[in-house]
Amino acid sequence: MRFTILGSGSGGNCAYLETDDTRLLIDAGFSAKQIRQRLASIERSPETLHGILLTHEHSDHIQGLAVLCARLQIPIYCNRLTQDATEHALGARFDCRIFQTGGAFDLGDVHVETFSVPHDAQDPVGFLLRTAAGNIGFLTDLGHATRLVLERVRPANVLVLETNHDEHLLQEDTKRPWSVKQRILSRHGHLSNDAAAAVAEQVMSAELRQLYLGHLSRDCNRPELAHRAVATRVQQIGATHVRVETTSQEHRSPTFEL
Ligand SMILES: [Zn+2]
Ligand SMILES: [Zn+2]
Numbered sequence: 673m674r675f676t677i678l679g680s681g682s683g684g685n686c687a688y689l690e691t692d693d694t695r696l697l698i699d700a701g702f703s704a705k706q707i708r709q710r711l712a713s714i715e716r717s718p719e720t721l722h723g724i725l726l727t728h729e730h731s732d733h734i735q736g737l738a739v740l741c742a743r744l745q746i747p748i749y750c751n752r753l754t755q756d757a758t759e760h761a762l763g764a765r766f767d768c769r770i771f772q773t774g775g776a777f778d779l780g781d782v783h784v785e786t787f788s789v790p791h792d793a794q795d796p797v798g799f800l801l802r803t804a805a806g807n808i809g810f811l812t813d814l815g816h817a818t819r820l821v822l823e824r825v826r827p828a829n830v831l832v833l834e835t836n837h838d839e840h841l842l843q844e845d846t847k848r849p850w851s852v853k854q855r856i857l858s859r860h861g862h863l864s865n866d867a868a869a870a871v872a873e874q875v876m877s878a879e880l881r882q883l884y885l886g887h888l889s890r891d892c893n894r895p896e897l898a899h900r901a902v903a904t905r906v907q908q909i910g911a912t913h914v915r916v917e918t919t920s921q922e923h924r925s926p927t928f929e930l
Pocket of ligand 1: 732813
């Protein structure tokens, strides 16, 4: 199994997973050109993709879909409400394979488990992708971690966890009106660095090896703040077997192999 975060931040999210039989994107929140360039940097191309999994319809998760799918007809895996909202937002129709939120399905040799997350979209989900080599959890875009969410990602060997903002930087930010700050901070907004640290502690297991910190706000966070908040907590609980790594919107992460 080879896993590469092509980019992650509040302005764009896209990851690539490859197993023996299956090649997938998880979200497509960069331009098609960017996605193509970043795939090329790991010697891959959109032409060989078997599908694109969508967490929800916000533009930082779907921006590249229209151009990518218009030419290549890559099937999209999402729930019905996300399909409707995505097609409406992009003014295009897609070849969608619909799953029920909370359900599971096989995509080639990847077993995809889906679960609901509290976020201000139509029907947002997280994923646990089970492969023969190990499990990858996706937990971004959520205002708080429910007991269900914690249970569903606990089998992960690799976890992508949202560290959206530093609470002080968000409070002091002068660009965002009060109402937007309230939305971000709400139970259906985004996880702060400290909230993510608490999630990391609650889902910790002997099997977790890699923790990616994702979806950082450009204005209201810094990679070193996110890393310090989570890595300190991981150290405090003695989980020295887990590697904590921040991700970037500007460039892809090194490929992780299991
Ligand atoms: Zn997002
Ligand atoms: Zn979102």
